[in-house]
Amino acid sequence: MGQAAMNTGVGPALEPILRVEHLTMRFGGLLAVNDLSFDVARGQITALIGPNGAGKTTVFNCITGFYKPTSGRVALMSGGPQSDPAIAALTDSPGRSQRVGRGGVYLLERMADSEIAAQAKVARTFQNIRLFTGMTVLENLIVAQHNWLNHASGYSVLGLVGAKSFREAEAKAVEIAVAWLDCIGLKGRADDPAGALPYGDQRRLEIVRAMCTGPVLLCLDEPAAGLNPRESAELNELLLSIRDGNGTSLLLIEHDMSVVMEISDHIVVLEYGKKISDGTPDYIKNDPKVIAAYLGVEDEEVDEAEAEIEG
Amino acid sequence: MSEGEAKTVASDERASFSWISALRDAGFLALFTLGLSFPILAFRTRQDLWHGLVLDPRWDLVATVVAIAFFGRLSWLVVGGRVSRNVQSFATQVGEVLAPLQNYKGTFRLVGLIWLIAYPFLAVLIAGPGGALKWIDNFGIQILIYVMLGWGLNIVVGLAGLLDLGYVAFYAVGAYSTALLSTYFGLSFWICLPLAGIFAAFWGILLGFPVLRLRGDYLAIVTLAFGEIIRLVLINWVELTNGAAGISGIPRPTFFGLPFNASDEGFAAFFGLEFTPLHRLFFLFYLILALALLTNWVTIRLRRLPIGRAWEALREDDIACRSLGIDTVTTKLTAFSIGAMFGGIAGAFFAARLGFISPKSFEFMESAVILSIVVLGGMGSQVGVAIAAVAMIGGTELLRELGWLKSIFGAGFDPTQYRMLLFGMAMVGMMVWRPRGLISKREPSLVLHEKRAIGGDLVKEGQG
Numbered sequence: 188m189g190q191a192a193m194n195t196g197v198g199p200a201l202e203p204i205l206r207v208e209h210l211t212m213r214f215g216g217l218l219a220v221n222d223l224s225f226d227v228a229r230g231q232i233t234a235l236i237g238p239n240g241a242g243k244t245t246v247f248n249c250i251t252g253f254y255k256p257t258s259g260r261v262a263l264m265s266g267g268p269q270s271d272p273a274i275a276a277l278t279d280s281p282g283r284s285q286r287v288g289r290g291g292v293y294l295l296e297r298m299a300d301s302e303i304a305a306q307a308k309v310a311r312t313f314q315n316i317r318l319f320t321g322m323t324v325l326e327n328l329i330v331a332q333h334n335w336l337n338h339a340s341g342y343s344v345l346g347l348v349g350a351k352s353f354r355e356a357e358a359k360a361v362e363i364a365v366a367w368l369d370c371i372g373l374k375g376r377a378d379d380p381a382g383a384l385p386y387g388d389q390r391r392l393e394i395v396r397a398m399c400t401g402p403v404l405l406c407l408d409e410p411a412a413g414l415n416p417r418e419s420a421e422l423n424e425l426l427l428s429i430r431d432g433n434g435t436s437l438l439l440i441e442h443d444m445s446v447v448m449e450i451s452d453h454i455v456v457l458e459y460g461k462k463i464s465d466g467t468p469d470y471i472k473n474d475p476k477v478i479a480a481y482l483g484v485e486d487e488e489v490d491e492a493e494a495e496i497e498g
Numbered sequence: 499m500s501e502g503e504a505k506t507v508a509s510d511e512r513a514s515f516s517w518i519s520a521l522r523d524a525g526f527l528a529l530f531t532l533g534l535s536f537p538i539l540a541f542r543t544r545q546d547l548w549h550g551l552v553l554d555p556r557w558d559l560v561a562t563v564v565a566i567a568f569f570g571r572l573s574w575l576v577v578g579g580r581v582s583r584n585v586q587s588f589a590t591q592v593g594e595v596l597a598p599l600q601n602y603k604g605t606f607r608l609v610g611l612i613w614l615i616a617y618p619f620l621a622v623l624i625a626g627p628g629g630a631l632k633w634i635d636n637f638g639i640q641i642l643i644y645v646m647l648g649w650g651l652n653i654v655v656g657l658a659g660l661l662d663l664g665y666v667a668f669y670a671v672g673a674y675s676t677a678l679l680s681t682y683f684g685l686s687f688w689i690c691l692p693l694a695g696i697f698a699a700f701w702g703i704l705l706g707f708p709v710l711r712l713r714g715d716y717l718a719i720v721t722l723a724f725g726e727i728i729r730l731v732l733i734n735w736v737e738l739t740n741g742a743a744g745i746s747g748i749p750r751p752t753f754f755g756l757p758f759n760a761s762d763e764g765f766a767a768f769f770g771l772e773f774t775p776l777h778r779l780f781f782l783f784y785l786i787l788a789l790a791l792l793t794n795w796v797t798i799r800l801r802r803l804p805i806g807r808a809w810e811a812l813r814e815d816d817i818a819c820r821s822l823g824i825d826t827v828t829t830k831l832t833a834f835s836i837g838a839m840f841g842g843i844a845g846a847f848f849a850a851r852l853g854f855i856s857p858k859s860f861e862f863m864e865s866a867v868i869l870s871i872v873v874l875g876g877m878g879s880q881v882g883v884a885i886a887a888v889a890m891i892g893g894t895e896l897l898r899e900l901g902w903l904k905s906i907f908g909a910g911f912d913p914t915q916y917r918m919l920l921f922g923m924a925m926v927g928m929m930v931w932r933p934r935g936l937i938s939k940r941e942p943s944l945v946l947h948e949k950r951a952i953g954g955d956l957v958k959e960g961q962g
């Protein structure tokens with residue numbers, strides 16, 4: 188599609204899982220996101236970067252249904268490639284989603300937040316961590332599997348009488364949770380309250396909690412914020428293992444360039460709600476517009492800044 | 499805090515204590531009290547023989563109150579810190595002593611259950627058949643009703659974190675549906691009991707739909723309003739509810755069809771016993787005990803099911819819940835309606851126990867009492883709620899036993915008048931010394947290796 192394919196740095200256009208087109212979000216007089224279009228490629232890590240207040244979190248909130256965009260289309264294509272006419276047909280109909288095979292097309296701008304997570308399978312984390320601090324680490328991961336577990340508990344009826352099928356389902360859920368805890372090395376702290384974990388562990392727990400919902404697209408809002416370099420490196424590994432091991436596509440907002448440049452396959456740069464660049468890390472690194480905008484420097488200082496980024 | 503640290507803090511305080519500032523502080527409070535007592539205490543109004551208004555000045559009373567405020571504040575400033583710290587550490591110690599008791603839960607449960615089952619017999623043994631009536635009815639049954647109501651509301655407030663100030667509405671729905679169904683249609687108590695629960699749950703859903711989109715203060719205010727609306731409807735829909743006069747002649751519950759009376763078909767005659775009103779009380783006691791235990795059992799079970807965990811997660815952070823695909827509206831509605839259901843069942847019991855109900859029993863005060871039981875007990879803690887109910891309702895009933903104080907304070911002294919004052923003081927004391935309730939620890943609903951209670955400071959109270 189026209190706008191979205193306006194990649195300035197990416198070589199062959201990749202097959203998208205998420206297509207954001209002409210997304211606009213207005214808060215009163217403030218245009219937080221202004222006619223933004225970009226693609227998130229299936230099975231890849233896409234980064235959304237930009238200076239403070241550029242509108243990155245707002246884009247996330249529009250994608251995950253926490254805000255209703257003023258205008259624009261956010262189409263999620265899960266399961267496999269979906270044809271443009273199918274998306275167009277769905278857009279013209281009053282419907283919100285169209286199941287195709289095991290996946291389907293979802294128009295996220297028409298769906299509510301919990302529906303997006305439950306049906307379209309888009310999970311997210313938050314810029315300021317939102318764990319259930321008074322619940323244990325394990326409970327956090329079990330709550331994330333609420334929908335299928337609640338179904339397995341016969342909407343509490345089977346669970347109330349202690350049916351075997353429910354106990355098995357619960358054991359399975361614990362197994363999934365423990366596997367994720369193993370993956371971030373927190374199995375030993377499964378019975379501790381989530382609020383008692385160190386900051387870095389809380390960040391990673393929030394990520395695996397989102398993974399416990401079984402998402403096709405995982406949106407991370409500044410996952411490396413507040414992490415020390417060692418924790419950042421661990422985070423990189425976790426994110427790469429999620430991409431490669433689970434086939435989950437990732438969209439992440441990040442200020443930490445060591446994370447962004449190292450693991451992203453594709454970067455979208457935002458400034459004042461508008462896209463100013465879009466391409467591979469190498470392309471972005473060398474785009475003078477990005478350097479100027481991202482670091483908020485004058486043109487003559489660009490070279491200096493460039494050196495800083497390289498370093 | 500280690501002992502050494504505590505000492506330095508204390509000596510620091512002594513060093514920084516200044517009589518001037520203490521006097522100024524107490525003086526300020528005295529002035530404040532003076533201002534406050536001027537409109538409230540300074541004049542007593544009465545009518546003279548010609549129906550004119552006469553103001554009797556009571557400056558001596560004002561002076562006394564101001565003096566009490568001044569010296570009270572001053573002595574609190576001098577020794578209060580120590581007292582407060584002692585009470586604080588005592589409260590913490592009590593909490594700490596009680597905490598390991600969690601490990602003997604099984605034993606406690608058993609002992610508690612045996613004690614509860616034996617209670618009416620013990621009452622008869624100790625107080626005699628005549629004296630036992632009061633102990634079983636006013637203490638046993640009355641407290642258990644509030645335990646059940648507390649547990650029911652605990653689902654809504656303690657687990658789901660929805661501040662509901664109109665819980666008594668569901669109690670009323672249960673009571674009135676039982677009263678109406680049994681007097682109009684002659685349905686037996688045993689049919690009315692589940693129906694009352696269903697009706698109350700239905701009303702919970704009906705009221706919940708518009709209300710649960712609100713949060714925090716707004717939710718509290720609207721639930722409060724709904725409680726009042728239901729009460730006002732009960733008062734004003736005279737054709738159906740007989741208005742403020744209430745409904746009487748509600749059939750008493752029977753023992754599987756055997757009424758508790760002196761007739762030949764009665765319970766006593768059937769079992770060849772001598773008729774005594776105690777039989778009915780025993781029956782009512784065990785009935786409400788069973789209903790309360792059912793509430794407890796269901797709550798404990800639900801807490802370990804996905805729905806219960808979703809309630810608690812909702813209390814912790816509803817935005818995170820939505821990001822995990824949890825339908826918050828349905829989840830809140832289930833909490834609201836299940837809580838309402840238990841309130842309704844308790845209401846059905848209430849109606850059948852007295853045989854008479856009127857809107858006076860369902861005023862806001864009741865909601866406030868039930869809510870204080872939940873808050874004092876420690877939100878979400880089943881044991882805490884039970885203890886708080888015993889303390890608050892038992893305490894109120896005990897005030898009635900203090901008639902002998904009349905000989906000290908004069909014939910006009912009525913201890914029950916001080917109920918609300920004591921309530922308020924207990925609340926303030928709790929908020930100062932144990933702000934998260936008697937039992938503030940949260941027990942995890944699921945354990946991988948080892949069960950560890952979670953400190954109240956990490957557990958959130960919910961925003962609505």
Ligand SMILES: Nc1ncnc2c1ncn2[C@@H]1O[C@H](COP(=O)(O)OP(=O)(O)OP(=O)(O)O)[C@@H](O)[C@H]1O
Nearest residue numbers: 214217219237238239240241242243244245246314
């Ligand atoms: N709910 C809202 N109401 C009004 N204005 C908002 C709202 N949310 C965001 N904004 C505004 O939109 C703009 C973009 O904010 P946003 O949080 O998306 O920035 P960001 O790129 O995530 O910044 P940061 O890097 O600091 O997280 C800001 O000017 C912000 O004040």
Ligand SMILES: [Mg+2]
Nearest residue numbers: 243244245314
């Ligand atoms: Mg942000």
